[in-house]
Every structure is written in structure tokens, then in C-alpha cells.
Amino acid sequence: MGTGVRRRMGVEERRQQLIKVALDLFSRRSPDEVSIDEIASAAGISRPLVYHYFPGKMSLYEAALTRAAEDLAGRFEEPHEGPLGARLLRVMGRFFDFVDEHGPGFSALMRGGPAVGSSATNALVDSVRQASYEQILSHLGITEAPARLELVVRSWISLVESTALIWLEGRRVPREELERQLVHDFGALAAVSAAYDPEMAAVVRTFVQNEPGDGPFAELAARLISLAS
Amino acid sequence: MGTGVRRRMGVEERRQQLIKVALDLFSRRSPDEVSIDEIASAAGISRPLVYHYFPGKMSLYEAALTRAAEDLAGRFEEPHEGPLGARLLRVMGRFFDFVDEHGPGFSALMRGGPAVGSSATNALVDSVRQASYEQILSHLGITEAPARLELVVRSWISLVESTALIWLEGRRVPREELERQLVHDFGALAAVSAAYDPEMAAVVRTFVQNEPGDGPFAELAARLISLAS
Incomplete structure (x- = not known):
């Protein structure tokens, strides 16, 4: 069922969700202290799936910081x-x-x-x-x-x-x-x-x-x- | 003869010389654009010898920047x-x-x-x-x-x-x-x-x-x- 819910989210929608989750975590702690595991957990998906949407930690962080900028x-x-x-x-x-x-x-x-x-x-x-x-x-x-x-x-x-x-x-x-x-x-x-x-x-x-x-x-x-x- | 001249410089003296050479190059171009090869050449020594005094590019750069600071x-x-x-x-x-x-x-x-x-x-x-x-x-x-x-x-x-x-x-x-x-x-x-x-x-x-x-x-x-x- 979990994967069923995930599949309903499109690629762009999922990317936006991850950016939002990352920015929310960065509002409480420095990006240096926030791991991809935490972002995955807060978004309710697995760590490998995060890497499916963002090839590396830096690419997710840069996307989040671009949004913030x-x-x-x-x-x-x-x-x-x-x-x-x-x-x-x-x-x-x-x-x-x-x-x-x-x-x-x-x-x-x-x-x-x-x-x-x-x-x-x-x-x-x-x-x-x-x-x-x-x-x-x-x-x-x-x-x-x-x-x-x-x-x-x-x-x-x-x-x-x-x-x-x-x-x-x-x-x-x-x-x-x-x-x-x-x-x-x-x-x-x-x-x-x-x-x-x-x-x-x-x-x-x-x-x-x-x-x-x-x-x-x-x-x-x-x-x-x-x-x- | 070249190595003879080099041997006369003590470790600390050589380190200070390399820091001085690096800062001199940084005064004309950004550290990002200055290579260890250039520093070695300006100091009149080989690249491997630079690494003998400073284990990595960052360690020489940090020593130079510490001096500047x-x-x-x-x-x-x-x-x-x-x-x-x-x-x-x-x-x-x-x-x-x-x-x-x-x-x-x-x-x-x-x-x-x-x-x-x-x-x-x-x-x-x-x-x-x-x-x-x-x-x-x-x-x-x-x-x-x-x-x-x-x-x-x-x-x-x-x-x-x-x-x-x-x-x-x-x-x-x-x-x-x-x-x-x-x-x-x-x-x-x-x-x-x-x-x-x-x-x-x-x-x-x-x-x-x-x-x-x-x-x-x-x-x-x-x-x-x-x-x-």
C-alpha cells in the first residue's frame, strides 16, 4: 500500500515535496546537520528513493536553497x-x-x-x-x-x-x-x-x-x- | 647544485618561504586559480618537495591564509x-x-x-x-x-x-x-x-x-x- 501511495505522486510533485521537507528541517537546524536519512524519513520514503529524485545530497540541497533564494x-x-x-x-x-x-x-x-x-x-x-x-x-x-x-x-x-x-x-x-x-x-x-x-x-x-x-x-x-x- | 642550495634551507624556513610565495601569488590572482605547480615554480623547487613541506594543497593554503589573517x-x-x-x-x-x-x-x-x-x-x-x-x-x-x-x-x-x-x-x-x-x-x-x-x-x-x-x-x-x- 505504501508504494501505491508513493506511485500516485508524480516526479515533479515528489521533488517539490522533498524540497519542502528539506527547507522545513533547515529552518530548525543547519543543512550541515541534516542528513538525507532524516529528509527521507520526514517525507515518509526510503533513502534510495530520495536519490532517485535527486542524484546526490548536494543536488537536493541546492534545489532547496534555490527555492529559498x-x-x-x-x-x-x-x-x-x-x-x-x-x-x-x-x-x-x-x-x-x-x-x-x-x-x-x-x-x-x-x-x-x-x-x-x-x-x-x-x-x-x-x-x-x-x-x-x-x-x-x-x-x-x-x-x-x-x-x-x-x-x-x-x-x-x-x-x-x-x-x-x-x-x-x-x-x-x-x-x-x-x-x-x-x-x-x-x-x-x-x-x-x-x-x-x-x-x-x-x-x-x-x-x-x-x-x-x-x-x-x-x-x-x-x-x-x-x-x- | 640546485639540491645543495635547497638543503641549506631548514624545514621551517622553507615553509615560511612557500607561504610567502603563495601569498604573493594570491595578491595577484584568486587562490582558486593558483596551482601547486606555480607555487613550486615560483619558489624554485619541485612539486613533490612542496608536498614534503605541506601534505596537501589545502594545508599550504590554510597556512598562507592564517598568516594573512x-x-x-x-x-x-x-x-x-x-x-x-x-x-x-x-x-x-x-x-x-x-x-x-x-x-x-x-x-x-x-x-x-x-x-x-x-x-x-x-x-x-x-x-x-x-x-x-x-x-x-x-x-x-x-x-x-x-x-x-x-x-x-x-x-x-x-x-x-x-x-x-x-x-x-x-x-x-x-x-x-x-x-x-x-x-x-x-x-x-x-x-x-x-x-x-x-x-x-x-x-x-x-x-x-x-x-x-x-x-x-x-x-x-x-x-x-x-x-x-
Whole structure:
């Protein structure tokens, strides 16, 4: 009877099920610590049958991580409506949802390691970074970024990653605070660059002009002024 | 005669020579692209003799990367004298010297990859991050960092890394500008955190009080005020 149930599942459906089971296990423990036996057992099939759908451990892991990377890149998609600060805040909320759901898998993917540190997964992480970068640029209304803007946006994305990784270690700061802080950090890094570069100053002026008086950037400015006085 | 010259070099001396040759090659091309044959040829010895001193490619690469990591961690050491901004600026200068000297090797080490993405090299990179983190804390005069300060310092270190990696891609922004910008970024990230947290506000107030009127932080503040008006 068991094989009867199995036969009813098509190849693609079974592959998807195994990916889902793997991602579920990676959300609780690092991929390095999850064996094919565990994945087989959680999917209710035999170990050899897993290898029927995925020729090796790496191929199943890469398929799972590809799915996760697509999901993660999708979190950066945001309608082009309303002020930039509010958009970024929603993106950060969805990003931390992902980090929260996929904790150990996210850490392993970003930090590399025996089961995930391959060229293929590095390329996957780079593709997510590139997709997020292009998303942010599109919200700034810019297609060809000058060198300093590219640097600000890409280094901010890396700041977002490292903040999430540090947060996952002990969750010692509420995630809502970090989501808001990272939006502020974006403004702060852009402002530092703008302080010395007229091209960046023009970019910052454009987005600040569209910020409402009760938005995150205005609130930060008010708090910094009160802190300085 | 060739073997006669070789015999005069002791084991440790030969190992050090091979490490130096490997690091020199890694400064021009990624470790992934450098073969043991090339290292042997550049050192003027045979391939089997390289394996006599280092049992495998990975063991030589790890020894070279360990040396580089010690060098890198040393760049963060700075006397506890004078204002913090000036100290950080000197640290950034030495850090970019290292990045400049070791370009492809630095990128490969930080980004992982076939020849360098092992658990051992990941641990090495983490040890440099930890040493830099402790250095910065010691300059702030703090031994036990509250969660938010830990986050600011560690995420700033990751910002320093990613800025250097992006800079290496095309060196499109002068490195002196990035060194100063990263010092400013440290102040900006600390200020963002201080805007919402009294403990961080106290840390920021302490170091700002000791900054001279012509230091990097005062200059940034003046420029930001003029930008906002």
C-alpha cells in the first residue's frame, strides 16, 4: 500500500515535496546537520528513493536553497507607491519574516560551510544580492547608478545581512527595532556619502523631499537633533 | 647544485618561504586559480618537495591564509591615544593597505570558494572579525558591550569588509575617500542606534565629547547641517 501511495505522486510533485521537507528541517537546524536519512524519513520514503529524485545530497540541497533564494529575493519586491522610507520598512518586515522562518538555513546559506559553501550556492546568494540591489535602485528611480550610489546600496544590503545574522545568534534586540534601524541606516549611509559628493546629495534630496513629516526619516532627524542639543 | 642550495634551507624556513610565495601569488590572482605547480615554480623547487613541506594543497593554503589573517588582525591594533575618529581613520588606512596589497586573496578569503571556503578558513575569518571587534570595544573603553553596541560595532566591521570587496571590483572611488567615509559610517550607525536607546546615547556622548572641532566627526556634522539647510 505504501508504494501505491508513493506511485500516485508524480516526479515533479515528489521533488517539490522533498524540497519542502528539506527547507522545513533547515529552518530548525543547519543543512550541515541534516542528513538525507532524516529528509527521507520526514517525507515518509526510503533513502534510495530520495536519490532517485535527486542524484546526490548536494543536488537536493541546492534545489532547496534555490527555492529559498527565490523566496528571499521576492521579499524585496514592493509596489512603487508612497514614500521611500515606508517602502523600505515594509521590505525589512518581509525580510525579517524570512530570516525568522528560515533561521539556521539562512545563517548557513549566508556564512557558507561544508554543505552549502559551494560555488553554486555562492552564486545563488550573489543573485539574491543583485536582485535586491536592482529593486532598491528602481525605488530610487535610477537605472544606471553612479559608483558612490552603487556602493551605498550594496554595502547597505550587506549591512542588512550581517544585522540579521547577528540577530539570529541570540535575538537580543527586538526585530521590529532592527527593521526600523536598518531603514534609518540606509538614510544615514546615504547622507554620509552625500556630505562629500554633489551627485549623492542630489539623490538624497530627491527622496527626502518625498518623505512625510511623520515618516521614519523625519522622526530620526528630530531625534538626532534632540540628542545633539 | 640546485639540491645543495635547497638543503641549506631548514624545514621551517622553507615553509615560511612557500607561504610567502603563495601569498604573493594570491595578491595577484584568486587562490582558486593558483596551482601547486606555480607555487613550486615560483619558489624554485619541485612539486613533490612542496608536498614534503605541506601534505596537501589545502594545508599550504590554510597556512598562507592564517598568516594573512594574523597580518590583517594586526592592522586593527592602534595605540589608545588621541580622539577616536583619528584612531579609526588610521586603522582604516592600514586596513585598506592590506586590501590593496592582497586584493584577489582578500576577496577569495572573504567570499569563500572552492579553495578557501572550508570550515577552517571560515573560522579564520571569524577570528579576525572577533579580534577587530575587541579592538574597537577597547578603544571605546568598554569590556562588556550591551546588545545594541555589539550590533553596531560588528555590523560596522561587516560594512568595512563589504565596502572593501566592492572597492576591489573596479576601484571606482578613491580609497582615501572610503577610509574617511567608513569612519563617518561608524559615527552614523552609532548615532542611529543612540537616537532610540539611552545606553547607546551615553556611549556616543562619551566619544563625541573627546572629539576635536576639526576632527572627522565634527566635519561630517558641519557638512550634514549645511546639506540639510
